[in-house]
Amino acid sequence: MPADLNMKVLVVDDMSTMRRIVKNILKQLGFVNLEEAENGEQALTKLRAEPFGFVVSDWNMPVMQGIEMLRAIRADEQLKHIPVLMVTAEAQKENLIEAIQAGVNNYVVKPFTAETMQEKINKIFNK
Amino acid sequence: MIPRSSLNGSSLSASAGSDDAAPSEAQLYEQLGELARFIDTTLKTITQFSDPMSETTEQLPQAATHLRDLKKLTEEGTHRIMQLVEAVENNRVNMLARLDDAARTLTGPADAARFTDTLNALRKNLEADEKPLVDIITTLAFQDLVAQRVNKLVTIIDEVEHKLLQLVVVFGPYKKGAALADPGKAGDMLKQLDASKTTAMDQNLADEILKQFGFN
Numbered sequence: 152m153p154a155d156l157n158m159k160v161l162v163v164d165d166m167s168t169m170r171r172i173v174k175n176i177l178k179q180l181g182f183v184n185l186e187e188a189e190n191g192e193q194a195l196t197k198l199r200a201e202p203f204g205f206v207v208s209d210w211n212m213p214v215m216q217g218i219e220m221l222r223a224i225r226a227d228e229q230l231k232h233i234p235v236l237m238v239t240a241e242a243q244k245e246n247l248i249e250a251i252q253a254g255v256n257n258y259v260v261k262p263f264t265a266e267t268m269q270e271k272i273n274k275i276f277n278k
Numbered sequence: 279m280i281p282r283s284s285l286n287g288s289s290l291s292a293s294a295g296s297d298d299a300a301p302s303e304a305q306l307y308e309q310l311g312e313l314a315r316f317i318d319t320t321l322k323t324i325t326q327f328s329d330p331m332s333e334t335t336e337q338l339p340q341a342a343t344h345l346r347d348l349k350k351l352t353e354e355g356t357h358r359i360m361q362l363v364e365a366v367e368n369n370r371v372n373m374l375a376r377l378d379d380a381a382r383t384l385t386g387p388a389d390a391a392r393f394t395d396t397l398n399a400l401r402k403n404l405e406a407d408e409k410p411l412v413d414i415i416t417t418l419a420f421q422d423l424v425a426q427r428v429n430k431l432v433t434i435i436d437e438v439e440h441k442l443l444q445l446v447v448v449f450g451p452y453k454k455g456a457a458l459a460d461p462g463k464a465g466d467m468l469k470q471l472d473a474s475k476t477t478a479m480d481q482n483l484a485d486e487i488l489k490q491f492g493f494n
Contacts, residue, residue, distance in 0.1 A: 168356040175360070242478035244487060251491050258488060260481045267481055274493070 154276040156181040158204025163187070163194040163220065164238075165212040173207055173238060176265045180272065191220030198230050205275075210239035210246065218246075218253055225254040234275045238263065323448055341434050348424055355420030362410040362417065373403045 160182050164170045170187045177185055186203075188194035192215040194208065206224070210217040217237060224230045234256040239246070242260045250258055257271040301309070380396040383389070479487075 166353070168353055168360070171357070171360055175364075240474070242480070242484070243473055244479060244483075247479070247484055247487055248491075251488070251493075257493060258484055260479065260484050263481065 154182075154272060155204060157184055158182075159184045159186060159202065160205045160207065161186050161188060161194055161197060161203050163189075163191065163206060163208035163212070163217065165189050165209065169209065169238075173268075176268050177207070179265065180269055189214075191215030191217055191223070194220055195223055195230075198224065198233070199227075203233060205272075206233055206235045208235060208237055208239075210237060210241040210250075218249060221250065221253045221255060236268075236271055236275060238268070338438060341431050341438075344427060344431055348427055351420060351427075352424055355417055358417045359414055362414045365410045366407050369403050369407055373400055376400060376403075 160177060162170050162173045162177070162185060164173065164187075174185050174187070186197060188197055190212040191208075194206065195215070197203070198206070208217040208220060215223075217239065221235055221237070224233060224235060231254075235254070236257050236259065237250050237255050238259040238261065240261040247258055256275045259267055259271055376396060376399060380393065384393050384396070
């Protein structure tokens, strides 16, 4: 099923510039309802407060890393269904395998192109 | 108190006669003298290094502050560039809308004047893009500012490293690999930085691995 462009999408990254880039790309793909968080803990607070349809997250963040946030999402009955795309500079095979084992839906390595992100989002929602 | 002269004779003959005899007072005084000289030398060496140590303890936090400033500098520069690019993108969207409008509404010879107006408007839009495009190039000069500060910080860190090594040489033998016993967070960060240069995978390899795990 294609992505619902009106669903709430949460962009999680400690760098404001990266959040802006990801939001820009998502807007170009047609997503209109975008929110941001600076770290995993802030993200979980937002996810528990209102319904989100998709999370795009970095790995390396202060307070709570993306991988811990992912595990917390998958452990939470209310949140475990939310697709999570990791967009990260952690480009070691071990990181990717750890993310897969934690339940990530797909993985983009920084630096990335808009086309790569679109391809990954399509793969998540058109399964 | 026993006079030294009688002690010398009796203790020396005692020590000469037996290997198990306690050290004589003279030997004790000699050892104490050596110890005092060693303490004096050490104190002088410590004093010699107290200034460089003070400088080091002040310089390192300052260097860390400058590095944090760099992060802010690059963040501000990047936001500025993105703002300019967004202005060009918006302008482009407006131009495309005008072209679509023109294609829809201009159909006959009477529309020539309107067509000319549309073309002039498009020309103005294109001209308006010139400033943000030039500003993008000039804003990228933040990289030069960052590079200059990085050079200075590298110089500071080199000097601090040199001073710390001097201390290590003076106060004790350098044990190679001692840092590995407890590398701490700095050790982890260094490993990650090294790994990002040597064993980082690109998106193609990531996709190969994802495929192996059933991600299409």
